[in-house]
Amino acid sequence: MKQKKTRYLFMVPAMVVYCAIVVAPTLYSLYLSLFKWNGLGEKTFVGLNNYVNLFTKDQVFRIALKNNLIWIVLTIAFTMTIALLLAVALNRKFRGRVVYRAIFYFPYMLSWVVIGIVWRWIYNPNIGFLDELLRLLHLEDLSIVWLSEPKIALYCVFIAALWQGIGQPMLYFLAGLQGVPKELYEAAEVDGANKASLFFHITIPQLKETFIIVFATLTIASMKVYDVVYVMTNGGPVNSTQTLASYMYAQTFSYTNLGIGSAIASIMMLVMMVIIVPYVLYSTKEE
Amino acid sequence: MKKNALCLMLALVMLMSLLAGCGSGNQQNNDNSTTPPAQTSEPAAPDNTEPAADPAANEVTLTFWTPTWRQAAEEVIIADFMEKYPNIKIETTYMSSDDIKANTKIAASSNTLPDMWYNWGGVLADFYAKNGLCLDLTDYAASHNWSDRFLSGALEQATYEGQLVGLPQNLIGIVMFYRADIFKQYNLTPPTTLEELEAVCDTLLANGITPMTTYGNALMRTHEALLEYYAGEEEHDKLLLMEADWSTSEAVSKSFAKLKEWIDKGYFPATVLTEDSNSAKMLMYSGSAAMTMENPGMSSEIYANEYNAEDYAWFAFPSGTGRISAYAKLCQFNANITDEKLEAAMLFWDYYYSAESIAAHDLIEQPTATIGVELPETYALADGMLEAISDNGSFAVMDLKMEPVIMSQYFTTCEAVVLGSTAPEAAGAEIQAAVDNFLANQ
Incomplete structure (x- = not known):
């Protein structure tokens, strides 16, 4: 019992710091979301009006929310899948494996600003790589002003984010794969399992905990996406690439609507919990 | 096992709360780094x-x-x-x-x-x-x-x-910088009327040169000059002060219509909406564009990059009133x-x-x-x-005269007009709605 108490005592300093710099501001943010406030002077209590107005009257917010949800789906579908496949491929022994790992991880080390600028040049319809490639393939008719087209601008930005974002989950999966016992594969092979069976019946189940971490970090990153959008399109054209993070920043710092900015932050957290918590519960329940 | 799940859940909640904390209006991000003084003489x-x-x-x-x-x-x-x-x-x-x-x-x-x-x-x-x-x-x-x-x-x-x-x-002041060497090559002179400016643009376009280059929200510099042209001093000032109605203003419709016409004619690069400042200006430095609405900082940039300064000059946008945005x-x-x-x-x-x-x-x-x-x-x-x-005289640049929340709508409307999803005659109503909303919230 004494040992147990001591254990908790060791946690106190960290908990105090955590409460002071995370929990308290979070609760204060929730509190602020119930007020109309420009950061100065009196706060006016408006109850849930900020939330109601965001969902019922604010078209930009609805676009931003939709974009974030699309981004999450795309991230889970493509970033996680491609990262897993790359990790499996790069986990096998072959010559130059380390070099390939470095190549695929390299974009992750670049800042979003660099990524944004590089990809904006790639999409440039006059001198960009993409349109040059289309011209080379005699597919000029497919050429458009990629980032100025509201229907596809978000997907164009996502491709840039995908290129950058694969490195980190790939590394997580690689780490997870190192922990899968080789005996499992050997035993399955003796039983006549083919490669697909090995992948679906051994690799995937053995990576369950890695999946939880990757899923959670990718979902959180998807909700926070801002920099790459800011650099490539600044939320445009016509708000088609607006995200909750950029809109929260605009409401808080440009329009000085701190109540609305805080409401957006709270909604972001809620959306993440709605997505992540059931997944974690489901994954751990199976165990 | 339940304990593990609980631990994992708590860790995730902690991670997510980090994000929510970012929304607090009580952050103090005052990085007061200092320059050490040299206290001598x-x-x-x-x-x-x-x-x-x-x-x-x-x-x-x-x-x-x-x-x-x-x-x-x-x-x-x-x-x-x-x-x-x-x-x-x-x-x-x-x-x-x-x-x-x-x-x-x-x-x-x-x-x-x-x-x-x-x-x-x-x-x-x-x-x-x-x-x-x-x-x-x-x-x-x-x-x-x-x-x-x-x-x-x-x-x-x-x-x-x-x-x-x-x-x-x-x-x-925001004026039109131009490539004097290109103007000379095609016997062009700095325009003093809007018609002359359009004639200059047509000549440049016919010779494969993009007449004007700009980027993203900076397209508003051209639009606000057009607004000054169509609205005149008094109405333009009233629009900026939110004392005139954007939705019923003929000048607002005409200025957006002219902007759209120029876009459709190819007076601006196709990438104008998503271009950035540097690459937009590069078009001018490389000679593939001939004019840009810019501030005097462009002069120091030309010298700093050792471009031939004799190839550049400026003229005031022919706004009709003579006023310059500043x-x-x-x-x-x-x-x-x-x-x-x-x-x-x-x-x-x-x-x-x-x-x-x-x-x-x-x-x-x-x-x-x-x-x-x-x-x-x-x-x-x-x-x-x-x-x-x-x-x-001068008129105040729109983004420093109108509230950011109204400007946000203005930029969106501007983009929508350029892309053709909002008709020029409907543009004023969108901006006025933002003005009304802002005034109602005061």
């Missing part, structure tokens, strides 16, 4: 003022937030100033444009504003006057003859409801600043724009709002701009 008297108190006699420390693009110049100026006045210490924090806007607002909410900070004239500076956070310099200016020291246009841009909200540092750059002072600190600050600004300092520091941002300061060689291409503003 004898104190000297100010160049051109006689302060009421003698701030050089006592130890005074001033905190100052200023943009990073001035760092190279101001590090030297401040070091030189502190060498001259060893009892005055200036603790400077350099920030990007976005950071200085955000951090001053955060500091305002927690009453931790520095003694003085850089700002743009218009709504950004007015915010601090409205809330009683910056010093009203009206009396100080009157007693120190600022009307003889600063350009009237700059003082006007620094005034909000009768209050002088800051010390004017620069008066920036804005001021200011230094605002904390409303709670002490007299002693204020005198020390003014001593600093006297030094900053003194003939001695201008001669010694060629990186000082130009054109200054101080009367009688000659432009350095790197700003030779901006020569005559201040005189043109002085002779013909």
Whole structure:
């Protein structure tokens, strides 16, 4: 019992710091979301009006929310899948494996600003790589002003984010794969399992905990996406690439609507919990 | 197993709460990094003022937030100033444009504003006057003859409801820079009417040159000049002050229609909406575009990059009224600043724009709002701009005259008109809706 108490005592300093710099501001943010406030002077209590107005009257917010949800789906579908496949491929022994790992991880080390600028040049319809490639393939008719087209601008930005974002989950999966016992594969092979069976019946189940971490970090990153959008399109054209993070920043710092900015932050957290918590519960329940 | 799940859940909640914490309006992101002072030689008297108190006699420390693009110049100026006045210490924090806007607002909410900070004239500076956070310099200016020291246009841009909200540092006009060599090649002369401008654009287009280059939201510079053309002085000013109705204004419809017509004709690059400042200007430097609406900073950029300055010149956009769009750059002072600190600050600004300092520091941002300061060689291409503003008058740039929330709608509408999803005649109604919404929330 004494040992147990001591254990908790060791946690106190960290908990105090955590409460002071995370929990308290979070609760204060929730509190602020119930007020109309420009950061100065009196706060006016408006109850849930900020939330109601965001969902019922604010078209930009609805676009931003939709974009974030699309981004999450795309991230889970493509970033996680491609990262897993790359990790499996790069986990096998072959010559130059380390070099390939470095190549695929390299974009992750670049800042979003660099990524944004590089990809904006790639999409440039006059001198960009993409349109040059289309011209080379005699597919000029497919050429458009990629980032100025509201229907596809978000997907164009996502491709840039995908290129950058694969490195980190790939590394997580690689780490997870190192922990899968080789005996499992050997035993399955003796039983006549083919490669697909090995992948679906051994690799995937053995990576369950890695999946939880990757899923959670990718979902959180998807909700926070801002920099790459800011650099490539600044939320445009016509708000088609607006995200909750950029809109929260605009409401808080440009329009000085701190109540609305805080409401957006709270909604972001809620959306993440709605997505992540059931997944974690489901994954751990199976165990 | 349940315990493991609980631990995992708690860890995730902690991770997510980190994000929510970011939304708090009570953040204090005031990175007060300082420049160490060099306190050496004898104190000297100010160049051109006689302060009421003698701030050089006592130890005074001033905190100052200023943009990073001035760092190279101001590090030297401040070091030189502190060498001259060893009892005055200036603790400077350099920030990007976005950071200085955000951090001053955060500091305002927690009453931790520095003694003085850089700002743009218009709504950004007015915010601090409205809330009683910056010093009203009206009396100080009157007693120190600022009307003889600063350009009237700059003082006007620094005034909000009768209050002088800051010390004017620069008066920036936005004009059309053009490639003089390309104009010469096609026998073109700087246009003085809108029809002439269109004729110039048609000639350039026929010769495979993009007439005008600009980027993203900067397209508004062309639109606001067109608005001035169609609305005239009085209506344009009323629209900016939200005293006229955007939805019923014929000038608003016509100006958007003209912008759309120019876009469709190819007067701008196809990438105009998502272009960035540098790559837009590169089109001009490379000779594939011939004109751009820019501020005088373009002159120093041309010299800094060693382009042939003779290939460039400027003309005022033919707005019909002759007025040029302009804005001021200011230094605002904390409303709670002490007299002693204020005198020390003014001593600093006297030094900053003194003939001695201008001669010694060629990186000082130009054109200054101080009367009688000659432009350095790197700003030779901006020569005559201040005189043109002085002779013909100016109108405030829209993004510094209207509230950010309205400007956000304006930019969206502008993009929608360019893309064809909003008809030019419907554009005014969208902007007016944002104006009405803003006024209703006041």
